[in-house]
Amino acid sequence: MINKLITKIQKTNAPIVVGLDPMMKFVPEHIQKAAFAEYGETLEGAAEAIWQYNKGIVDAIYDLVPAVKPQVAMYEQFGIPGMIAFKKTVDYCKEKDLVVIGDVKRGDIGSTSEAYAVGHLGKVKVGSNSFYGFDEDFATVNPYLGSDGIKPFTKVCQEEGKGIFVLVKTSNPSSGEFQDRLIDGRPLYEWMGEKVAQWGAECMPGSGSYSYVGAVVGATYPEQGKILRKLMPNTFILVPGYGAQGGKGADLVHFFNEDGLGAIINSSRGIIAAYQQEKYAQFGGEGYADASRAAVLDMQEDIAQALNAR
Amino acid sequence: MINKLITKIQKTNAPIVVGLDPMMKFVPEHIQKAAFAEYGETLEGAAEAIWQYNKGIVDAIYDLVPAVKPQVAMYEQFGIPGMIAFKKTVDYCKEKDLVVIGDVKRGDIGSTSEAYAVGHLGKVKVGSNSFYGFDEDFATVNPYLGSDGIKPFTKVCQEEGKGIFVLVKTSNPSSGEFQDRLIDGRPLYEWMGEKVAQWGAECMPGSGSYSYVGAVVGATYPEQGKILRKLMPNTFILVPGYGAQGGKGADLVHFFNEDGLGAIINSSRGIIAAYQQEKYAQFGGEGYADASRAAVLDMQEDIAQALNAR
Numbered sequence: 001m002i003n004k005l006i007t008k009i010q011k012t013n014a015p016i017v018v019g020l021d022p023m024m025k026f027v028p029e030h031i032q033k034a035a036f037a038e039y040g041e042t043l044e045g046a047a048e049a050i051w052q053y054n055k056g057i058v059d060a061i062y063d064l065v066p067a068v069k070p071q072v073a074m075y076e077q078f079g080i081p082g083m084i085a086f087k088k089t090v091d092y093c094k095e096k097d098l099v100v101i102g103d104v105k106r107g108d109i110g111s112t113s114e115a116y117a118v119g120h121l122g123k124v125k126v127g128s129n130s131f132y133g134f135d136e137d138f139a140t141v142n143p144y145l146g147s148d149g150i151k152p153f154t155k156v157c158q159e160e161g162k163g164i165f166v167l168v169k170t171s172n173p174s175s176g177e178f179q180d181r182l183i184d185g186r187p188l189y190e191w192m193g194e195k196v197a198q199w200g201a202e203c204m205p206g207s208g209s210y211s212y213v214g215a216v217v218g219a220t221y222p223e224q225g226k227i228l229r230k231l232m233p234n235t236f237i238l239v240p241g242y243g244a245q246g247g248k249g250a251d252l253v254h255f256f257n258e259d260g261l262g263a264i265i266n267s268s269r270g271i272i273a274a275y276q277q278e279k280y281a282q283f284g285g286e287g288y289a290d291a292s293r294a295a296v297l298d299m300q301e302d303i304a305q306a307l308n309a310r
Numbered sequence: 311m312i313n314k315l316i317t318k319i320q321k322t323n324a325p326i327v328v329g330l331d332p333m334m335k336f337v338p339e340h341i342q343k344a345a346f347a348e349y350g351e352t353l354e355g356a357a358e359a360i361w362q363y364n365k366g367i368v369d370a371i372y373d374l375v376p377a378v379k380p381q382v383a384m385y386e387q388f389g390i391p392g393m394i395a396f397k398k399t400v401d402y403c404k405e406k407d408l409v410v411i412g413d414v415k416r417g418d419i420g421s422t423s424e425a426y427a428v429g430h431l432g433k434v435k436v437g438s439n440s441f442y443g444f445d446e447d448f449a450t451v452n453p454y455l456g457s458d459g460i461k462p463f464t465k466v467c468q469e470e471g472k473g474i475f476v477l478v479k480t481s482n483p484s485s486g487e488f489q490d491r492l493i494d495g496r497p498l499y500e501w502m503g504e505k506v507a508q509w510g511a512e513c514m515p516g517s518g519s520y521s522y523v524g525a526v527v528g529a530t531y532p533e534q535g536k537i538l539r540k541l542m543p544n545t546f547i548l549v550p551g552y553g554a555q556g557g558k559g560a561d562l563v564h565f566f567n568e569d570g571l572g573a574i575i576n577s578s579r580g581i582i583a584a585y586q587q588e589k590y591a592q593f594g595g596e597g598y599a600d601a602s603r604a605a606v607l608d609m610q611e612d613i614a615q616a617l618n619a620r
Contacts, residue, residue, distance in 0.1 A: 021422070024435070032437075041437030073422045077429035078436075079443030083393050107452065108415055109482035112331075112383045119387035125334070126388075127342070127351030133389035142417065144454040144477060146484030167454060172419035174456030181493045181501065188488065188498070195487070240419075 001137045001162045002212040002236060003205055005099045006261060008066030014300045015256070017101060017238070018061055018292075019268025020089060021071040022050035026273040028285030031056075047081035050074070053288075054089045057272055058096055060289035064296050067099035069238075069266055090136055101238065102136030105167065107149040113141075114152035121164075122156040138163045140216060140238070143192060147199070154203050154213060163212035166199070168192045168228060171218025171241030189217075189224060190231060197232040210236045210262065217255065219265065220246055226254035229262065237263045242299070243270025249306035256307065265303060271295045311447045311472045312522040312546060313515055315409045316571060318376030324610045325566070327411060327548070328371055328602075329578025330399060331381040332360035336583040338595030341366070357391035360384070363598075364399045367582055368406055370599035374606050377409035379548075379576055400446055411548065412446030415477065417459040423451075424462035431474075432466035448473045450526060450548070453502060457509070464513050464523060473522035476509070478502045478538060481528025481551030499527075499534060500541060507542040520546045520572065527565065529575065530556055536564035539572065547573045552609070553580025559612035563620045575613060581605045 009015050024032070027049050035052060039045035058068065070093075075086035093100045106116040118124045119133035141153055141164045153164045169179055169189040179189045193215060200211030211234050217225050219241035229237065237255050242248075242265050255263035274280040274295035275288040283291035319325050334342070337359050345362060349355035368378065380403075385396035403410050416426040428434045429443040451463055451474045463474050479489055479499040489499045503525060510521030521544050527535050529551035539547065547565050552558075552575050565573035584590040584605035585598040593601035 023421075023425075036437055041439045043434075043436065043441050043443070046434070046436040071418075071422055071425075073416070073418060073425035073429065077425040077434045077443055079429065079434075079441070080390070080394055080397055082429070082443065084390055087390055105418055105452075106383070106415070108381075108383060109480065111333075112381055115333075115381075115383035115387040119383065119389065119392070124353075124356070124387045124389075126353065126356040127346055129351045131353050131389070133353070133387055133392065142415075142452050142454055144452055144488060145480050145482055146487030146489070148482040148484040170419060170455050172455055172458040174458040177456030177505070178454060178498065178502070179456070181498070183491045183493055183498075188491070188493075191491065192488070 001099065002210050002214070003208045005066055005236070005264070006208065006210065008099060009261065009264065012064060012066050013304070014065050014296070015264045015303065016065045016296065016299055017067040017069045017264050017266045018057070018065055018271050018296065019069045019071060019103070019240070019266050020054050020057070020272065021074045021268040022053055022272065023074060024049070026269065026276070027053045028275070028288045030286060043078050043081040046078050047085040051085040051088050055092060056289040057292045058093055058098070060293045061296050062096040062098055064293065064300070065098070067101055067264065068093050069101040069103050071103040071268070087134055090134060099138070100136045101138040101140070101165065102134065103140050105140050105142045107142035107145055109145060110148045110152060113149045117153040117156040121153070121162045122160050138165060140165045140167065142167050143195070150199055154199060157203065157212050163214060165214040165216050165238040166196045168196060168215040169217045169221055169224050171220045175218065190227065193228045193231045197235055200232070200235050204234070210234055214238055216240065219251055222251040222254055229254055229257065233257065238266060239263055240266040243267045249302035252303060253306050253310045260307060267299055271299070311409065312520050312524070313518045315376055315546070315574070316518065316520065318409060319571065319574065322374060322376050323614070324375050324606070325574045325613065326375045326606065326609055327377040327379045327574050327576045328367070328375055328581050328606065329379045329381060329413070329550070329576050330364050330367070330582065331384045331578040332363055332582065333384060334359070336579065336586070337363045338585070338598045340596060353388050353391040356388050357395040361395040361398050365402060366599040367602045368403055368408070370603045371606050372406040372408055374603065374610070375408070377411055377574065378403050379411040379413050381413040381578070397444055400444060409448070410446045411448040411450070411475065412444065413450050415450050415452045417452035417455055419455060420458045420462060423459045427463040427466040431463070431472045432470050448475060450475045450477065452477050453505070460509055464509060467513065467522050473524060475524040475526050475548040476506045478506060478525040479527045479531055479534050481530045485528065500537065503538045503541045507545055510542070510545050514544070520544055524548055526550065529561055532561040532564055539564055539567065543567065548576060549573055550576040553577045559616035562613060563616050566617065570617060577609055581609065
């Protein structure tokens, strides 16, 4: 799957992943109204609204980008109906041949991580049958529990030709509270980066030079990204924090390798709620999907300029 | 909710939480057969099997213990039908007046942690209504992202009278890879423990001396537990790893305060799959729930003896 992701990045010339993190406040009024008219102001109504909202965005951008990253929390908050909307979104994006990165940040002790890996990337056995649960292409994983929590994921990835992105240095303001603490003179995120590179070395696909064990490093920490890029030369970096969280195109160049690959930049509300920005206000709520398309094209241009200028 | 948990521990004289972590290999044949007869060997069939299995155990033990801890991964692996079984289990346990600790180990950047907090502990707004998503009483939380990932949970806990348990030192063999690394001469888990105590100090319920921000510390690390107990005097400790993972009654005493409180010990397969152990084999698959009851009583005795002997 990492090779498919790379091929699609090259074909679209867009190292961009669109974060499908629907909040109700992003969903245009006409979509909310239609969903509530059918299901009432219920969890089912909310789930229908976010699903229709997602579908509009996906239809508008699927030819421009290689991948999407639904953040499961935004669905999970609506309980079971929300999880059904998550699954519908994953399936629809795969139909559109988008690579789907499930932003689930799971991670637990061995047998439990195995269940998460099976549920999100692999197949679960039921009697003599087996079934995919959520069936994303990649999942994000939290490494606080160490190798025990990672290995079950890499095992499933190997079997299924899928991949993971392990949290190394997250984009949020307080990420340094633990991740920046010095251990033998080096911050925890560097140790984590080295570990990810080690896990990844055992997880190279048959061809290509990037491992299917990737890393998450926030765009909001470009200096740290520069160091981590060098520490993990064969690791693909998923970079959240562009746009709404403050990361800019120029901040991103160090996340890429000399080959112009090695990073994929996420933008969520900057794209999916573009119509709420002044810059794209002319599209209005009815034109929210076109606004998203315009925002993707602008982001592509911003990144290309930054990469060309280096 | 922390005060309710404490009152129930005192009433049952059992600082025990039963981990409802159903794996298909634990589910007795007669339950699997009945579920598959109705739904086929499908995800729905598996979900029905684990739900019926859980129900049998809950009916057999609900008067003996204060709390249960369903591990969401074991449900999530069965996709949407699994999540429905999770929700049914949560609701049923609450009907039986058990405190429900959702072992979800969520944690993300601020706005995303807020969605998880809302989904698992609080209410989500839909138009002019609001709804509970999964509605557990407590949730476990992964702190790798720092305060940003914790604060949205404590906010919801305060509003809803609920609580969290933050991962400090996990029970698995590789937990030391990062958690034991020394920072300024002290292991990361101690820094984490101090932070949990700080977060907790702002989260004391109106009465009682324990915070509703608890910690997770594995029974498999009794020496570390001893230190953490002292570092976090007002923190309730959720202790996994008893039984199947190797923790013994004698290992547990240091997790408790002088008042005999401050810790709740989890056992999962040691109780829910007791009938598969030689010790409880006479119960057979048909008597699996009675075997679970016997295992709870034995565990209660083991802990009481260890506490009396200190």
